Structure formats: C-alpha cells, structure tokens
Amino acid sequence: MASAASEAIAVLEANGIDRIFGNPGTTEVPLLDATVSCGIDFHLCLHEGVAVAMADGYGRATDSVGVVMVHTSVGTANTLANLVNLRSDRSPLLVIAGDKDDRLSGRGCFCEVPDLPGLVRQVTKEAWRVTLPQKLPELVLRGLKVARAPARGPVFLAVPENYMAAELEPEFVGACRRRADDIRLRAHPDDLATIVRALAGAERPLLVAGNGIGAGESLPLLVELVERFRVPVVGEEVFTTNALNFPTDHRYYHGNFSPRMRVVEDADVVVAIGARLFMEYAWPSQPALRSGVRLLQLGADADELGKIYPAELAVLADVDDAIRGMHRIAAEVPAPDASALEYRHERALARNRPAGAVSDPADAAPSAALSSAENRMRPTRLLERMDAILPDDVVIVDESVLSKSMMQARFRLGGGRSYFGTSGGGLGWGIPAAIGVQLGMPGRRVVAFVGDGGALFNIQALWTAAHLHAPIVVVIVNNDGYMAVRRGLREFDEAAQRARRFPGTSFSGPSIDLPAIARGFGVRAVSVRSEEELTDALRASLDSSEPALIDAHVVSSHYY
Ligand SMILES: Cc1ncc(C[n+]2csc(CCOP(=O)(O)OP(=O)(O)O)c2C)c(N)n1
Ligand SMILES: [Mg+2]
Numbered sequence: 001m002a003s004a005a006s007e008a009i010a011v012l013e014a015n016g017i018d019r020i021f022g023n024p025g026t027t028e029v030p031l032l033d034a035t036v037s038c039g040i041d042f043h044l045c046l047h048e049g050v051a052v053a054m055a056d057g058y059g060r061a062t063d064s065v066g067v068v069m070v071h072t073s074v075g076t077a078n079t080l081a082n083l084v085n086l087r088s089d090r091s092p093l094l095v096i097a098g099d100k101d102d103r104l105s106g107r108g109c110f111c112e113v114p115d116l117p118g119l120v121r122q123v124t125k126e127a128w129r130v131t132l133p134q135k136l137p138e139l140v141l142r143g144l145k146v147a148r149a150p151a152r153g154p155v156f157l158a159v160p161e162n163y164m165a166a167e168l169e170p171e172f173v174g175a176c177r178r179r180a181d182d183i184r185l186r187a188h189p190d191d192l193a194t195i196v197r198a199l200a201g202a203e204r205p206l207l208v209a210g211n212g213i214g215a216g217e218s219l220p221l222l223v224e225l226v227e228r229f230r231v232p233v234v235g236e237e238v239f240t241t242n243a244l245n246f247p248t249d250h251r252y253y254h255g256n257f258s259p260r261m262r263v264v265e266d267a268d269v270v271v272a273i274g275a276r277l278f279m280e281y282a283w284p285s286q287p288a289l290r291s292g293v294r295l296l297q298l299g300a301d302a303d304e305l306g307k308i309y310p311a312e313l314a315v316l317a318d319v320d321d322a323i324r325g326m327h328r329i330a331a332e333v334p335a336p337d338a339s340a341l342e343y344r345h346e347r348a349l350a351r352n353r354p355a356g357a358v359s360d361p362a363d364a365a366p367s368a369a370l371s372s373a374e375n376r377m378r379p380t381r382l383l384e385r386m387d388a389i390l391p392d393d394v395v396i397v398d399e400s401v402l403s404k405s406m407m408q409a410r411f412r413l414g415g416g417r418s419y420f421g422t423s424g425g426g427l428g429w430g431i432p433a434a435i436g437v438q439l440g441m442p443g444r445r446v447v448a449f450v451g452d453g454g455a456l457f458n459i460q461a462l463w464t465a466a467h468l469h470a471p472i473v474v475v476i477v478n479n480d481g482y483m484a485v486r487r488g489l490r491e492f493d494e495a496a497q498r499a500r501r502f503p504g505t506s507f508s509g510p511s512i513d514l515p516a517i518a519r520g521f522g523v524r525a526v527s528v529r530s531e532e533e534l535t536d537a538l539r540a541s542l543d544s545s546e547p548a549l550i551d552a553h554v555v556s557s558h559y560y
Pocket of ligand 2: 477
C-alpha cells in the first residue's frame with residue numbers, strides 16, 4: 001500500500017529529482033513526510049520566492065526540472081514574481097502546492113481562494129488542481145513532462161490535503177514511477193541547409209545569438225560555423241540575455257543587439273538562433289530590424305518565430321540539434337571566395353557598439369576628484385578587477401540591473417566561464433538562483449552579481465546558503481539605491497529632475513548595513529570601497545569554502 005503523497009514523491013525520485021526547495025505548512029505534511037524515507041533532500045527556504053529561484057538555479061545548472069513545494073494560497077502568492085521570471089526565461093519548474101481539504105471549498109475556509117491554480121495561471125505554462133487521489137502521481141509525471149517540453153516553463157499543481165494521505169488502489173502504485181517523456185523537435189535538414197547557405201551566400205550576414213543557445217551545449221560548434229563563414233555576431237538585447245550565448249571576447253562578437261549598431265543596420269540577411277525578436281521594453285522609436293532585411297529564424301518557441309518581424313523562414317526546432325545539423329551541413333557548403341571572405345572578416349572585426357551603451361561617464365572624470373567626492377570605486381573598475389581575479393571557470397549569476405551591460409561588456413564571458421541571468425525583471429532572483437546553481441555545480445565557484453536594491457528582495461536566501469555550506473560569493477554593486485528608477489526620473493525630465501529630488505530611489509537615512517544583515521544569517525561579509533579592498537576580499541572569499549558577501553560601494557553618479 002502507498003499513499004498518493006508517497007507515490008508522488010516516488011515519481012519525482014524515478015525522474016532523478018534529488019532536491020525539493022520549499023517552505024512548508026501543516027497542509028503539506030504528508031508530502032514532507034514522504035521525503036524522509038527516500039533519496040530526496042528537502043531544502044528549507046525562508047520565503048517562497050527564494051524556493052522558486054533556488055530551484056531554477058539548480059534545474060538550470062543540472063539540466064533538470066526544479067521542484068518546489070509551497071503552502072496553500074499564501075505560499076503560492078509568494079511565488080509569483082519569480083514565476084514571472086521563469087516564465088520569461090522558459091525555465092522548467094514544477095511547483096507543488098498543498099491546498100485545503102476539498103470538502104471545505106466554498107465554505108470560506110482558512111486560506112481559501114476560490115481557484116488556487118487561477119492565481120498563477122497567467123505566469124505558468126499549465127496550472128492544475130488534483131481532483132482524485134490517484135491523479136496526484138499522474139499529474140506529477142505530466143507536470144515534469146510539460147515543464148521540459150518545448151517551449152519550457154513552470155508548471156503548477158495544487159493538491160488538496162485530503163487526497164495526500166489517501167491510500168491508492170494497487171493498480172495505481174508504481175504505475176507512474178517512470179521517466180517523463182522527453183519531447184524532441186527535430187529540424188528538417190533542407191531547412192537547416194537553407195540557413196547555412198544564407199549565412200554562406202549573403203553579402204552582409206548577421207547572426208543574432210539568443211538564450212536558446214546558452215541553454216544548450218552546442219555553442220562551440222556555432223563558433224566554428226561563424227568562423228568558417230566569418231559572420232559578425234550580436235547577442236540578444238542586454239536586458240533579455242539570460243545565458244552565455246556567444247563568447248563575449250570573441251573577435252567577431254559585437255555585443256548585445258541594438259538597432260543602432262552599424263552591423264545591424266547594414267545587414268542584408270539576419271539569422272536569429274534561439275533569440276527573441278524582441279521582448280520589447282518600450283515602444284520602439286524605430287523598427288529594430290530594417291524593412292527589407294531577410295530574416296531567417298530558428299528556435300524551440302513557436303510564439304517567438306516571426307513574432308513582430310515576419311520571417312522568410314521560421315524553423316521550430318531544438319537549438320542544439322539544429323546547430324549540430326548546421327555544423328555538419330556547413331562542411332559541405334563551399335565557403336565564400338577569398339575576396340568575399342576578406343570583406344566579411346573586416347566587417348566582422350569592425351566593432352561598432354552604439355554610442356553610450358557601455359560608456360562610463362566617470363571614466364572621463366579625474367579619478368582623484370571622484371574618489372574624494374564619493375570615496376568609492378568606479379563600477380567599470382569593479383568589473384575589470386573581478387575579471388582579473390575570478391577563475392577561468394567561474395560561474396556568474398547576474399541580477400545587477402543597470403550594471404548588467406557592464407558585466408556583458410567588461411567581464412570576459414567565454415572559455416570555461418558560465419553565465420546565468422533572468423529576462424523576467426522580477427527582483428529577488430539573483431542570490432537564491434546562485435545558491436541553486438552552486439548546489440548543481442559543486443566543483444565550480446559561483447558568484448552572484450546583484451544590485452543593492454535587488455539583493456534586499458530575497459536577502460533571507462543567505463541563511464539557506466550558510467545552512468547548506470554553499471560557498472557562493474555574493475558581490476553587491478552598492479550604488480546607494482534604485483538607480484534604474486532614478487535614471488528613469490531624470491530621463492522623464494519633469495518635476496523630480498528640476499528639483500533634483502528623486503523620491504523612492506535612495507537608501508539613505510538610515511543607510512542599510514548589508515554586511516550586518518548577512519552576518520545575521522550566518523554569512524561572512526565585508527564592505528569594500530577601493531580596488532585594493534575589493535581584491536583582498538575577493539581573494540579571501542575564493543580561499544574559503546563557506547559563503548561570503550562583498551558589499552562593493554561604487555560611484556552612484558555613474559548611473560544617471
Ligand atoms: C519585484 C520587483 N519590484 C520592483 C521592481 C522595479 N525596479 C526595477 S529596477 C529597480 C531598482 C533596482 O535597484 P538595484 O538592484 O540596486 O539596481 P540599480 O538600479 O541600482 O542598478 C526596481 C525597484 C522590480 N523590477 N521587481
Ligand atoms: Mg542599486
């Protein structure tokens with residue numbers, strides 16, 4: 001005999017799930033209890049947003065589905081912001097929420113909401129409620145399948161507590177203890193050949209490398225393809241980039257997409273692989289792609305193909321599989337002749353990043369004056385120091401808002417380094433995601449690079465890092481508040497700008513003692529204001545096998 005809850009946990013185990021991240025209540029006791037006698041660890045997170053991001057980091061680092069357990073309506077509500085992120089990032093996740101006893105529904109019971117899956121339906125791929133005990137293991141298995149099926153995303157399952165402890169009929173015991181189906185999308189070789197020939201034959205081709213590439217393992221083959229045909233490459237836009245989609249130090253890499261880049265403006269053929277075109281932040285002042293440009297697009301998300309700009313060829317395919325196929329085909333497609341190759345090489349090398357995209361106004365000012373005015377580091381120097389000190393196989397988990405463009409431009413991402421970010425915009429993902437990544441990559445150094453504002457949304461994640469001895473290094477870009485919002489007020493150029501008063505953006509009075517907060521959760525922490533202090537702190541944290549937090553104070557006027 002087995003209960004529905006223990007059978008559900010057995011299905012997770014059969015799928016290689018070895019960790020559940022969560023915050024439980026009494027409703028979930030049968031599920032929690034079932035983890036005790038199997039090989040699954042339950043990791044306590046002190047907020048449900050922490051659990052979602054940590055499971056995301058772990059799932060992405062191990063190429064598996066992250067699993068989260070939360071408590072009824074209240075716990076589910078706390079998952080929302082990070083579910084927005086995961087939905088945006090196409091990250092596979094299964095959230096299992098305990099729900100109140102079915103027989104109570106409609107009687108206004110404790111924690112009742114009329115439709116618990118409805119709370120998250122807009123930010124998940126699917127959201128279900130179990131309606132029979134024997135359907136619990138079945139829906140867990142289906143949830144794992146749907147979360148990983150292209151396009152990936154989070155799935156939610158509400159489980160009424162009266163079904164959890166129910167004994168299953170013998171025919172339902174073991175029936176779902178098998179691997180969830182792995183859905184594949186295979187491109188037709190003719191379509192892949194068309195894309196390869198377009199890259200080989202166009203006069204001014206451009207490759208847009210998107211998150212679908214970084215989520216897979218075929219980047220080295222794509223780099224070879226690019227080098228064979230000498231194609232300039234741009235990444236997705238900075239704020240949507242959530243993975244290492246092309247080595248940022250490659251000589252043919254021009255930086256993140258902007259419509260004002262010459263290499264974008266003069267392209268006659270754009271090949272976009274695993275890329276969103278586009279996840280718009282504001283109404284575009286000009287079309288992001290020139291009319292008349294030939295667009296060939298390939299990715300695992302049908303919604304993104306030809307979404308805003310019509311594609312001449314739109315191929316729904318697994319990106320890794322497609323790149324392997326294109327790489328094979330490329331060997332048989334003649335490279336352009338020598339003079340065309342020379343022209344392409346020059347064009348691929350002619351970097352032309354948009355003016356101001358990664359500039360640092362502080363670079364122009366005498367540093368002595370700056371340091372006496374603010375006694376802080378320039379943020380570009382912070383990135384350059386990190387680049388020099390952090391190891392060649394470091395893993396960066398980035399939620400640094402305005403500093404993200406500097407991370408992309410001033411820190412070498414390539415070779416053995418890895419990068420995880422979010423395109424969702426919901427603050428509170430970075431630190432817990434880094435802990436999850438660290439658990440999934442125990443042999444690597446994982447650095448969370450987060451803003452001082454973002455860090456505070458889920459700062460209690462630090463306790464779980466300390467509890468699990470996860471040796472992450474949290475580098476906080478401390479620019480004294482919400483500089484993205486302050487920049488917005490300045491660009492709005494109305495009353496706030498005239499009065500030089502920026503409500504809702506500053507952390508002064510009292511200032512926030514981030515190292516003291518970190519120490520309160522059991523994490524070693526230090527504030528640094530100079531490059532020397534930063535260097536010492538980074539080296540000390542790399543020597544340690546416990547988590548550490550470095551509160552790096554940078555010149556805030558850089559940002560607005
Ligand atoms: C959950 C959530 N609440 C509010 C916001 C709005 N928001 C966008 S950027 C930002 C400020 C972020 O501050 P920080 O992390 O210090 O980065 P900085 O802007 O200083 O680069 C805020 C509050 C958000 N993105 N997510
Ligand atoms: Mg800030």
